[in-house]
Amino acid sequence: MTAPVLIEGRAAALRIENLDTDQIMPKQFLRGIDKSGLKEGLLYDLRFDASGQPRPDFVLNREAYAGASILIGGSNFGCGSSREHAVWGLQQFGIRAIVASSYAEIFHSNAMNNRLLLVTLSPEEIARLMDDADDPAANSVTIDIGTQTLRSRSVQASFELLPRHRRMFLEGLDSIGLSLTYQDQIAAFARRHWTCAPWLKDVAATVRARLGNT
Amino acid sequence: MTAKTLYRKLVDSHTVAQLDEHNLLLFCDLHLMNEYTSPQAFAGLYEQQRGVAMPGQNVAVVSHIIPTHPTKFRVIADPPSALQASNLKKNCEHFGIPLFDTNDALQGIEHVVAPEHGMIRPGMVVICGDSHTTTYGALGALGFGIGTTEVEHVLATQTLPYRPAKDMRIRVDGELPLGVSSKDLVLAIIGRIGAQGARGYVVEFCGSAIAALSIEARFTLCNMTVEAGSRGALIAPDQKAIDYVMAHAPDLVTTHREAALEAWRELRSDEGARFDAEHRFDAREIAPHVTWGTSPDQVVAIDGSVPMLQQLPEGPVRSSAQRAMQYTRLTEGSAIEGTPIQHVFIGSCTNGRIEDLRAAASLVRGRRVAAGVRAMVVPGSGAVKAAAEAEGLDRVFVAAGFEWRKPGCSMCLAMNDDVLADGIRCASTTNRNFEGRQGRGAITHLMSPAMAAAAAVTGRITDARKLESLQ
Numbered sequence: 001m002t003a004p005v006l007i008e009g010r011a012a013a014l015r016i017e018n019l020d021t022d023q024i025m026p027k028q029f030l031r032g033i034d035k036s037g038l039k040e041g042l043l044y045d046l047r048f049d050a051s052g053q054p055r056p057d058f059v060l061n062r063e064a065y066a067g068a069s070i071l072i073g074g075s076n077f078g079c080g081s082s083r084e085h086a087v088w089g090l091q092q093f094g095i096r097a098i099v100a101s102s103y104a105e106i107f108h109s110n111a112m113n114n115r116l117l118l119v120t121l122s123p124e125e126i127a128r129l130m131d132d133a134d135d136p137a138a139n140s141v142t143i144d145i146g147t148q149t150l151r152s153r154s155v156q157a158s159f160e161l162l163p164r165h166r167r168m169f170l171e172g173l174d175s176i177g178l179s180l181t182y183q184d185q186i187a188a189f190a191r192r193h194w195t196c197a198p199w200l201k202d203v204a205a206t207v208r209a210r211l212g213n214t
Numbered sequence: 215m216t217a218k219t220l221y222r223k224l225v226d227s228h229t230v231a232q233l234d235e236h237n238l239l240l241f242c243d244l245h246l247m248n249e250y251t252s253p254q255a256f257a258g259l260y261e262q263q264r265g266v267a268m269p270g271q272n273v274a275v276v277s278h279i280i281p282t283h284p285t286k287f288r289v290i291a292d293p294p295s296a297l298q299a300s301n302l303k304k305n306c307e308h309f310g311i312p313l314f315d316t317n318d319a320l321q322g323i324e325h326v327v328a329p330e331h332g333m334i335r336p337g338m339v340v341i342c343g344d345s346h347t348t349t350y351g352a353l354g355a356l357g358f359g360i361g362t363t364e365v366e367h368v369l370a371t372q373t374l375p376y377r378p379a380k381d382m383r384i385r386v387d388g389e390l391p392l393g394v395s396s397k398d399l400v401l402a403i404i405g406r407i408g409a410q411g412a413r414g415y416v417v418e419f420c421g422s423a424i425a426a427l428s429i430e431a432r433f434t435l436c437n438m439t440v441e442a443g444s445r446g447a448l449i450a451p452d453q454k455a456i457d458y459v460m461a462h463a464p465d466l467v468t469t470h471r472e473a474a475l476e477a478w479r480e481l482r483s484d485e486g487a488r489f490d491a492e493h494r495f496d497a498r499e500i501a502p503h504v505t506w507g508t509s510p511d512q513v514v515a516i517d518g519s520v521p522m523l524q525q526l527p528e529g530p531v532r533s534s535a536q537r538a539m540q541y542t543r544l545t546e547g548s549a550i551e552g553t554p555i556q557h558v559f560i561g562s563c564t565n566g567r568i569e570d571l572r573a574a575a576s577l578v579r580g581r582r583v584a585a586g587v588r589a590m591v592v593p594g595s596g597a598v599k600a601a602a603e604a605e606g607l608d609r610v611f612v613a614a615g616f617e618w619r620k621p622g623c624s625m626c627l628a629m630n631d632d633v634l635a636d637g638i639r640c641a642s643t644t645n646r647n648f649e650g651r652q653g654r655g656a657i658t659h660l661m662s663p664a665m666a667a668a669a670a671v672t673g674r675i676t677d678a679r680k681l682e683s684l685q
Contacts, residue, residue: 017534018409018509022648027629031279031294033253033301045650050636074530076410076443080646081627082345083251084361102410105379105445106345110361123530162236164375175363176264179371182231182239186373189230189241190268197477199463199470200243200338202270207333208312210465214319214596 005146005170007097007117009069010139012059013130019073020080021107025089038089064136070143072129073100077118078107087114097143099150101126112165113175119143119150119159128155145169217484219381220448221416224356224481228339230373240376243338243355245368246324247274247311249298250629251343255366256305266309267372273333274306275314275324278629282592282619288316292631309369322595322621325349325437325563330597332463336451336478341368346563346645348440352432353459354451354481356416359440379445380490382415383483386423388497393679395573396431397565397643397662399423399495400438401503405513407493413443415491418483423497424449429458430569437564438645441510450482504550504675505647505660507538512647513660516551516677520544541649542657543637551675555659557640558589558616558670559652562626565643565663566594568601574643574667575607577681583615584673590617592624592632616670628652641669 016023029041046058054061060068071090077100078086087110090098097117111118121129132152133139142151145166149158167173179186194201218226230239252274259266266272279295281288290296299316306313314321320331325346328334336354341347343365350357364374390399404411417439419432427435432449439447449455456478460467466474501515512535514520520539523546526532539546544553560566560574571593583589591611593599599621602608608618625632626644628651634640636655643666647658659675668678 015530015533016537017530020509020646020648022627022646022651026650026654027627030250030629031292031298033298034257035254045654050654074534076413079409079443080345080648082343082359082361084254084363087361102413104410104443105413106359106361109364113361113363162377164234164237175375176262176367176370179239179367179373179375180264182373183371186230186239186241186267186371190372193228193241197337197474199335199466199474202268203244203333203335203338204273204312205270206465207331207463208273211320211331 005144007069007143007145009096009141010065010067011070011072011129011133011141011152012065012068013072013133014059015074015130017074018076018079021078021083021086022080024078024086025083029089030083030085035088038085039092042089042093067094069094069096070141071095071098072126072133073098075101075123077103079104082106084110087111087116091116099126099129112168115169117143117145117169121150121157121159125155125157217487219483219487219489220354220418220450220481221356221379221381221446224337224339225378227337233375237375237377239373240339241373242341242368243271244333244340245272246328246340246342246347247272247365248277248324248344249302250278251362252305252365253298253301254362255369258366259369264370266311266369269310271372272369273312273328274302275327276302276316276321277323278623278627280316280321280622281630282622282624282632284619288620290316295630318596320596322598323563323566323623326566326594326598329353329433330462330595332459332466335459335463335466336455336481341374345440346437348444348447349433349437349563351436351447352429352449353455354449354478356446356448358446379416380414381488382412382417382491382493383489384417384419384493384495385421386419386495386497387421388423389426390423390497390500393664394500394502395662395664396427396435398503399497399500400435401505401510401513401660402500403495404438404442404511405503407442409441409509409511410443412439415444416446416448417444418448418450420450425452428569429454430567433567434564438510441645451478502662502665502677502679504665505658506542506544506550507535508541508647508649509534509538510645510647510660512538514550519547519549522546551677553639553675554673555639555641555669555675556587557634557638558587558666559592559625559640559642559644560590560663560666561592561594561624562644563594563623564645566592566598568598570643570663571598571602571607574663575610577664577667577678578614578616578671579610581614581671583670587670587673589615589670590619592619593621595621614671625652641666641675
């Protein structure tokens with residue numbers, strides 16, 4: 001599976017610093033054993049009022065932002081809980097890229113593992129992108145993963161992507177499959193590791209057995 | 215040889231292979247799982263027909279969705295949550311993974327259960343699909359949270375592709391004043407460096423104030439370091455840490471005691487090791503802290519006030535503060551002390567251990583929960599609950615009008631039925647005051663167990679030290 005190199009679409013500005021994953025995907029949507037049904041939960045308290053009615057003034061509920069595929073966010077985007085449901089929900093809602101000045105670490109890994117593109121730009125560029133997004137008449141952002149560039153009405157910027165992440169987007173990457181090619185090295189490592197520190201071998205099973213059936 | 219930080223030593227000693235310029239393959243000694251961030255990972259294994267590489271290095275605990283009502287036998291009434299629990303059991307049985315199930319007497323919050331039974335040992339790498347895995351730094355183990363895709367990766371390979379973090383050192387010297395806990399210290403640290411002040415770093419704590427902390431107090435500190443954005447927290451294991459591990463891991467004492475002691479001596483940053491960032495704090499200046507906003511860094515000392523917007527830098531900081539004040543229904547410049555509360559929650563992986571319950575009980579003893587306040591204690595685990603009951607702490611709480619509940623994550627994130635209603639203001643010993651975290655429209659004030667107990671008996675946010683002086 002290869003991802004398209006271009007992401008083009010409407011952008012919505014979310015002027016919230018430290019937007020945490022509790023807000024991105026509230027707890028009541030974390031009860032599944034699969035990844036389905038998370039579209040509804042995305043940014044639920046921001047999108048809907050206490051009676052479940054859409055808040056007309058929230059950006060993603062406005063006609064001009066229907067089908068927005070890019071979010072322009074505040075710094076430390078995705079902080080807090082490790083819940084990957086936040087990333088799955090963003091994608092199920094139709095978000096293909098987020099542009100912000102920084103991301104929380106676990107959210108960043110989760111996004112990369114699901115090929116939700118995170119573009120990091122300077123706070124000044126983010127401010128201009130948000131202003132561009134505020135004008136529905138000129139709201140279009142183009143992100144080229146191949147050239148690692150982003151373009152809007154008033155921003156033309158290039159962004160960094162680690163080679164591993166670039167490969168994940170452009171080629172798709174079975175990360176587990178790749179690590180499994182190191183199986184022999186992992187086994188050899190574990191043997192050495194447990195020779196030096198035998199108290200770490202089967203540590204969970206050993207403790208559980210000691211505690212017995214409780 | 216170049217001087218190395220403790221963090222680098224832990225990464226180096228767990229590196230299976232260098233994957234590329236930035237990433238290595240990290241071996242994980244222990245993988246903890248819960249019922250809500252693991253199901254899709256197991257589903258991925260079935261789909262790909264992959265097995266679990268090393269089941270004995272994995273353990274699962276039902277912790278987040280479990281009801282905490284004081285019933286003898288716990289039944290999860292919510293069907294999807296019940297399915298999460300039964301699904302976890304099924305997956306653990308299928309792959310031979312040890313489990314602490316719903317009605318296990320030792321069930322509890324994963325980060326309370328694992329160390330109290332000696333599963334966490336210095337020098338380990340511990341991961342879990344939960345951000346508060348940084349807790350284990352208190353014992354010199356590198357712990358960090360991961361997402362569900364990575365949970366699947368660890369199950370299949372017992373390794374993770376890993377991009378090392380930068381090194382930060384936070385030195386705290388001096389003695390914490392009486393009535394000031396490691397919760398206050400960590401809130402003060404987050405308040406100063408910010409919710410992303412340690413983003414990209416693993417933080418090593420050192421200094422005389424850290425050395426003076428009990429292991430449980432260190433758990434609290436390392437647990438909440440993630441709220442400054444860090445990818446890990448570490449404290450070099452000292453005699454106290456070693457004594458804790460030996461006391462909780464009898465199997466280790468009988469088999470490998472001397473070898474382990476020898477190995478753990480290396481677990482400290484070398485003289486002259488380089489840190490990418492350093493901060494210093496004076497413990498003597500730390501007062502009890504309480505959050506006023508919706509991010510853990512929106513916090514003040516108990517004699518402080520909600521900030522004046524004009525005094526905050528224009529831009530995101532000010533607009534976030536304004537938004538937070540609207541949510542928490544506080545006005546700029548108002549004193550935090552005296553703010554009326556309607557709910558008190560004592561528990562969580564941050565402050566649900568026996569020392570936390572003792573600290574709260576010592577304030578509650580002989581007093582009553584204020585009229586109009588609902589207060590609950592949710593012990594961090596079955597073992598904590600039993601220990602508290604053996605000391606009679608449950609009777610202290612119940613006599614004062616607290617609810618004494620069964621263990622679990624409970625109202626920290628309100629994934630079970632312990633959810634607050636709109637507008638309810640809660641004094642909480644938890645770790646996150648995010649919008650809606652404890653219930654839609656509910657307002658969370660993070661604080662220490664002593665401060666939460668003081669809030670319970672006075673009905674408002676109170677400097678616990680004033681109550682103590684009455685005794």
